[in-house]
Amino acid sequence: MIEFTIDGKKVKATEGEFILPVALREGFDIPTLCHHEALGSDGRCRICVVEVKRGSRKRIVTSCLYPVADGIEVSTNAPDVMLVRKSVLELLYARCPEAEVLGHLAKKYGVENVRYSKDHDKGKCILCNICIRACAEIVGVSALGFSGKGMSKKVTTPFDEPSDTCIACGACVVACPTGHIFMKDDKGVRTIWKKKFPLAQCPECSRFHAPVEQLQYISKVTNVPLETLMVCQDCR
Structure with a gap:
């Protein structure tokens, strides 16, 4: 068992854990946008x-990727931490001013005047990679990826065309921390990633409940029979 302190409080963790999940478990308030319990950390949002103070040395680190160690002293709200956090939020908010979660965080951490030109053509995507990882690591489909470079970089399907791989499960929508991904169910059809998917209609209650491809x-x-899955969960 590893022992260290967070904001002066002694905490325990197991070897191999990172600071962020330990801090969240202990009730400390550390903002994050690219960490997901089912996926772990990617270190993108910053x-x-x-x-972290180890001996006489202090350094600013991303808590989601920094492993715990005996005797380290962690501060979640030191002046330098707040300055870096505020600067990163200012950049993210300038990129995605329509993202409500960024607006709330910017207000919480005192980002009042954004010094950079606001970008209104990126939607709410902060390139956190969670949707791509959810599709690949949880669903096992890998229908999404990054396209372009620099300012034109974005998340999309291959060649920015309707995907033959996507099953319209909506895992990317659920995982997205900013609400960027559009998905709509209407009249037995789900629309997502520029493609329309027919929804299965339960033979018992006639309710549309899931994409047929999913x-x-x-x-x-x-190996569960498709006929069984076509019946909605309420009627099984």
Whole structure:
């Protein structure tokens, strides 16, 4: 068992853990946008920075990727931490001014005047990579990826065309921390990533409940008969 302190409080963790999940478990308030319990950390948003003191040396680190160690002293709100966090939030808010979660965080951490030109053509995407990882690591489909470089970089399907791989499960929508990804169910059809997917209609109650392609995929990987999956959960 590893022992160290966070804001003066002694905490315990197991070897191999990172600071962020330990701090969140202990009730400390560290903002994060690219950390997800089901996926772990990617270190992209950079707003989870903390100060770590080891011996006489202090440094600012991303808490989601910094492993715990005996005797380190972690500060979640040191002046340098707040300065870095505020600067990162200012950049993110300038990129995605329509993202409500960024607006709330900017206000919370005192970002009042954004010094950079606001970009209104990126939607709410902060390139956190969570949707891509959820699709690949949780669903096992890998229908999404990054396209372009620099200011034109974005998350999309291959060649920015309707995907033959996407099963319209919506995992990317659920995982997205800013609400960027559009998905709509209407009259038995789900629209997502520029493609329309027919929804399965329960033979018992006639309710539309899941994309047919998603049910076909689940049947393929689990060997559960498709006929069983076509019945909604309420009627099984």
